[in-house]
Amino acid sequence: MSDEKIVNGNHYEALREKRFNMYNAKVSVVLGAQWGDEGKGKVVDMLASNVDIVCRCQGGNNAGHTVVANGTEFDFHLLPSGIINEKCISVIGNGVVIHLPGLFDEIAKNEAKGLAKWENRLLISDRAHLVFDFHQQVDGLQEAEKGKKSLGTTKKGIGPAYSSKASRNGIRVGELLGDFNLFEEKFRSLVANYKRLFPGIEIDEEAELQRYKDYAEKLRPFVKDTICFLHTALRQDKTVLVEGANAAMLDIDFGTYPYVTSSNCSIGGVLTGLGLPPQAIGEVIGVVKAYTTRVGDGPFPTEQLNEIGDLLQTKGAEFGVTTKRKRRCGWLDLALLKYTSLVNGYTSIALTKLDILDTLKEINIGVAYKLNGKILDHFPGSISDLEKIEVEYVTLPGWESVTAKTRKFSDLPKNAQEYVRFIENELGIPVKWVGVGKGRESIVNIHQ
Template identity: 40%
Template structure:
């Protein structure tokens, strides 16, 4: 029996969906522990692409239990659309394959309206780059004890009472401060009552189910969203998401104790990208950055926004290794670098003339940092035929060993393309 946490080791979009899909083969249960539909996990099976925003990526494997933990915030409309899309493709033939914790907080129309209006009103450095999905405002209400949970939604009288209780304050804020139109309580109650009728069949307790299955000897895979550097406590605040993206979030977001976590695998691109605002020391605003964006098809799975691109940042990665207690790295999109003669790795920063080898916790300080690079030769060849580490070109092997050296974490998996069969496993965390 083993329990493995999958985390993003950069600013998100690292390819976690594919790695979860690969590791699901060895697990009985896959649990999502934080975030909402601001995340997009792209999976390619054969030649068919599937994009998931809420449902764990393991859902493409028949017979695997997929659990949405209490740490997630859920948009019922998006969730149900995702279910319908999966069923239309022949997946999720058995509804018991999917469980949603009753303590999941529900994204309400006022959360989305406030999220969009705030970002629209913000200027310059005040813009966060939010997706406008209502994620942040939902977490605000969760912490402020003004949230509506799934267990409330499926009980009509309680749900209606809470909407009537909370909406006047939200409408006041929307109208008087943000200059937006108010929302109608009866319309909201009617719309969400229809969602509740379908959602009730998935209602369960993630903590009870997962702990029972751990006791029974199941292999468990925990799936995070976004990336370590977007963690609300340890990321580049305030340019972060609103939840705990680190491995520790798997415990609070599902109700499984930390002594049951056996391994933490960080997912990292062979370079780095970022979506939205915030400091990004290795960002490339030139032809090379555009080449990485074009070759890597770096456009957000959720928003379609072009991602910012840059060279691999070992300083930032070491921060992620430390804060997550990572036991292994999965390096994705190695094939994007196939054509490059020289590849750069940032091993330290220069900040106001001082060399930094640890990641600044202050975003303003980070914004003043410039990268100190080490150059390594590219392999300039196609990786697609490689089925093992030994079959990779010698220079590709050397690049991966260099990443291990500068991050202090062993590489356990290498992705050389989007499909399942374009994956090399050096070490399986499930043994």
């Protein structure tokens, strides 16, 4: 009997080991660590040259990722930034909500800039939900209803589309490609629901149905079960890179609610948005801008409504890729980054736009929050508390010299190196890359 137990025990351990090694942490993840616009697209573009597959896992065309390749600036909203790499497969996962007119318009615009050979490298999940034009109308109407209490959404229909998904009357990509009569039935039911809720909404149902019949045929070559595709790829030792959209502080659960997006843009959204198990995740790269920005309304503890904020906004060309709105600007906030690191478990950091600080004589870094005179040991979950906090700053000397042409960390000015090391030591996370310009060539690998 004891021998049988040993045999069974060994069998169990062997199966467990085999199952664990099936994944062997082949998936790397790039996540925004602040309120978005950190430069994730550039980091993904850099890393995509060494991976087989790049995936988007959540959000929609409310995201805006800029990549500069060979002097050409590409803007991606739904397409994974890795699509520039002609050796790489790009996957739009089940957690993404897709506005088809926006997707095909984005493809056309980037083709005109030189995007080539993408047709055989784009896969779209049959489980991804569709964003319709009326979702975008509803987004605008809901924002208008809030008046001065609006959330500052992109009005891309993302929230209403996720609401349809959660209400179980949303429509998936696979349903568009199936029996069109069933798609039409669901479409008319969804339209009727919105007309009841928003009597003034204008929807030409017949024209939309014809348009989507045409879209179905354009879309068909790219659609498949991406969950099965990814798991097969991982078993074949393929490497996968996940491009998070939006950012941790815009996460619907962990962000500054309600001034957030409508999806989980933290590590959990990677798993549910692609159908991956936790053991498949290896490196989690937090992308951190060397200062802090946010678009739209909501609390912003280190915001600088002064000449510093103006300088960062102007020198950093801080305009939203999607909305074209000015970004609010302020000092780097390490209390915020410690919080998002708790949620996401960053294994390394890519620090971007260090060059924007080149002209400053002194640089402040927020290191802690005070509420009612007491240092907080956590990030406030209440907006009212967050609006009352005081930020404790540490002041570091600036470097007052140009860093844009630097390609080795050791060649950065001493004070710039100290700035990076201070961030690294305070967070307890290695800074692996430092960005000092727009192009992919301007990312300095600290460990080279």
